[in-house]
Every structure is written in structure tokens, then in C-alpha cells.
Amino acid sequence: MSLAQFHEALEREPICALRGKRALVTGGAGFIGSHIAEGLLRCGVEVVILDDLSSGHLKNVPSGAKFEQGSVLDEACLARAIEGCDLVFHEAAMVSVPQSVEQPERCLMINVLGTQRVLEAARQAGAKRVMLAASAAAYGDEPSLPSAESDTTAPCSPYAMSKIAGEQLLGVWSKTHGLETLSLRYFNIFGPRQDPRSAYAAVISAFASKLSAGERPIVFGDGKQTRDFTHISNVVLANLLAAASPGTWAGEVLNIGTGHAVSLLELAGQMGKILGQELEPIHESARAGDVEHSRADIGEARRLLGYEPLVGLAEGLGDTLAWFGSED
Numbered sequence: 001m002s003l004a005q006f007h008e009a010l011e012r013e014p015i016c017a018l019r020g021k022r023a024l025v026t027g028g029a030g031f032i033g034s035h036i037a038e039g040l041l042r043c044g045v046e047v048v049i050l051d052d053l054s055s056g057h058l059k060n061v062p063s064g065a066k067f068e069q070g071s072v073l074d075e076a077c078l079a080r081a082i083e084g085c086d087l088v089f090h091e092a093a094m095v096s097v098p099q100s101v102e103q104p105e106r107c108l109m110i111n112v113l114g115t116q117r118v119l120e121a122a123r124q125a126g127a128k129r130v131m132l133a134a135s136a137a138a139y140g141d142e143p144s145l146p147s148a149e150s151d152t153t154a155p156c157s158p159y160a161m162s163k164i165a166g167e168q169l170l171g172v173w174s175k176t177h178g179l180e181t182l183s184l185r186y187f188n189i190f191g192p193r194q195d196p197r198s199a200y201a202a203v204i205s206a207f208a209s210k211l212s213a214g215e216r217p218i219v220f221g222d223g224k225q226t227r228d229f230t231h232i233s234n235v236v237l238a239n240l241l242a243a244a245s246p247g248t249w250a251g252e253v254l255n256i257g258t259g260h261a262v263s264l265l266e267l268a269g270q271m272g273k274i275l276g277q278e279l280e281p282i283h284e285s286a287r288a289g290d291v292e293h294s295r296a297d298i299g300e301a302r303r304l305l306g307y308e309p310l311v312g313l314a315e316g317l318g319d320t321l322a323w324f325g326s327e328d
């Protein structure tokens with residue numbers, strides 16, 4: 001498993017067949033969207049990014065991509081951005097669970113109505129395929145692990161509920177309009193460019209930022225919660241495989257993770273070792289809407305996409321911490 005294998009995979013079938021296509025990446029100034037855009041550009045795909053910069057940054061937009069600033073809720077702006085696109089990667093969203101608990105209506109506007117507008121714009125523009133950034137949050141605290149797509153969903157937050165609604169909208173647009181759609185349920189993605197500054201920062205970027213500064217990382221709750229931490233290159237790979245796959249998609253939902261999980265305490269320990277900063281975490285009270293345990297069953301993504309995670313936790317953490325080091 002390695003980053004080199006990931007780069008090689010972009011040059012090979014089926015992904016190299018994407019060359020010459022045009023794609024819209026919503027949320028492409030954010031963490032995941034900017035990496036998908038970069039992967040697409042590497043494959044010779046023309047990329048348009050639509051982002052309102054609410055949590056993303058202009059500096060994340062890869063050179064070579066066309067940038068349109070605006071919201072997915074703005075139909076005129078969407079229509080401009082999507083013109084001539086074959087593929088849509090819909091990554092724009094209110095991404096934070098705690099923020100969705102504080103602002104549920106805003107969350108539903110952006111994540112549900114926003115997704116409907118993207119689907120409708122894709123249909124009107126004659127795009128072929130839409131991929132949605134769905135979330136493992138859909139499983140909530142469902143006790144059987146690893147989580148499989150056939151498991152009952154049990155959303156614990158407006159965010160999780162909005163992501164399930166998004167998946168269902170994709171299924172409906174496939175049934176009613178024949179638009180090809182596929183939802184990828186991401187499991188705790190991490191990597192370079194993940195923003196540690198937000199009050200809602202994901203745990204690896206928050207730990208990396210603290211440890212790099214020689215400060216103790218903050219853990220919400222007892223730190224025994226477990227997560228399937230997945231390096232960003234695996235998510236890019238899954239998206240490009242989904243876009244390039246020769247079959248047809250009609251609202252399928254696939255888990256994208258690694259199939260392995262570690263606790264937050266183990267994670268802080270591993271990161272501290274890499275940095276030579278083994279600092280005891282500070283514990284703060286658990287956050288509303290957070291789940292205890294999460295791990296993906298990736299059997300369906302293997303079967304339908306030929307997806308295999310190529311970068312594991314140790315290499316992924318090394319890559320991420322090196323990026324944090326270079327940002328100082």
C-alpha cells in the first residue's frame with residue numbers, strides 16, 4: 001500500500017479513460033473537493049470548481065481549474081458552472097456535526113435543497129453522472145460493526161439526516177430522469193489541507209495542529225471512541241473509479257473507508273510518536289451528535305468499483321504531518 005501506487009492507478013484503466021471529459025466539483029476549494037479536482041486534472045479532465053468559500057479557501061483551488069465563486073443554492077451560478085460538464089462531484093456541504101446541531105435549518109438548506117439544485121442543474125445541462133459525498137454518519141451508533149450499506153441507518157444529527165436525504169434524492173433523480181448517480185459514504189477522511197482552525201475541525205487536523213505546536217491535543221470524551229480513518233488519496237481513487245466505471249449507476253450507495261479502526265487515544269499516541277511529541281491529551285466533555293464507534297465494510301466498493309484502499313494509516317499520517325510541518 002503506498003502513495004506511489006495511488007499515483008500509478010490514475011494513469012491506468014479504467015481511470016485514464018476520463019481524459020478529455022469536463023467535470024464540476026462543488027466544494028472544490030475545500031479539503032476533499034480540492035484533492036478530487038487535483039486528481040481529475042492529473043488525469044487530463046477539464047475542471048470547474050463552484051464554491052462559496054464558507055469553509056474552503058481560494059489557496060486550495062488547484063492551478064488549471066476554473067473557479068466560480070457562489071453557492072450551490074444559486075441556480076444561475078450553478079447553471080453557469082455546470083455548462084458542458086459530463087461529470088459532477090458534489091462535495092459542497094455544511095460539513096460539521098456540531099454546527100448542524102446548532103443550525104439545523106441552515107444545514108438542511110445547504111445539504112438537502114443544495115443537493116436537489118445540483119441534481120436538477122446536472123439534468124438540465126445534460127451531465128451524465130453525479131457522485132455525492134455522503135457520510136458514515138448515516139449509520140449513527142448502529143451497534144453492528146463493520147457497517148454495511150444494507151444496515152439500517154440511524155442518524156444522530158441534522159447533518160447525518162441531511163446526508164441520507166441527499167443519497168435518496170440521487171436515487172430519485174436516477175429513477176425519474178435517468179441521471180446516473182452514486183453516493184459514496186466517506187468514513188473520517190484526513191490528509192493535507194484539512195483545516196485545523198475551525199471550531200469544528202476534524203480530529204486528525206486538530207491533533208496535528210496542537211502536537212506540531214508542542215501543545216497537548218484535546219479529546220472530546222474518554223478517547224475510547226474508534227474511527228475508520230481514511231487517507232484522502234483513497235477517497236480520490238474511489239471517486240475517479242466511480243466516474244470512470246463502464247457500468248451505469250442508479251442511486252447506489254457505497255462505503256469508502258479502510259475497514260480498520262483505531263481509538264482516538266491510540267491515534268494521538270501514533271501521531272505523537274511520529275512527531276517525537278508524546279503528550280497526554282486534555283479531555284473535554286463529549287459533543288452532541290458524535291457517535292461512539294465507526295468502521296466500514298468495504299466489500300461492496302471492492303466488488304462494484306474495484307476499490308482497494310492504497311494508503312494506510314501510518315503512511316497517511318506521515319504525509320499529513322509532513323504537510324502540517326511545511327505549512328508552519
Ligand SMILES: NC(=O)c1ccc[n+]([C@@H]2O[C@H](COP(=O)([O-])OP(=O)(O)OC[C@H]3O[C@@H](n4cnc5c(N)ncnc54)[C@H](O)[C@@H]3O)[C@@H](O)[C@H]2O)c1
Nearest residue numbers: 027029030031032052054055056071072092093133186189
Ligand atoms: N472530511 C470527512 O471526514 C468527511 C466525511 C464524510 C463526508 N464528508 C463530506 O465530504 C464533503 C467535503 O468535506 P470536507 O471535509 O472537504 O469539508 P470542507 O469544509 O473542507 O469542504 C466543503 C466545501 O464546500 C464549500 N461549501 C459549503 N457550502 C457551500 C455552498 N452552499 N455552495 C458552494 N460551496 C459550499 C465550502 O466553502 C468548502 O470549500 C462534504 O460534503 C462532507 O459532508 C466529509
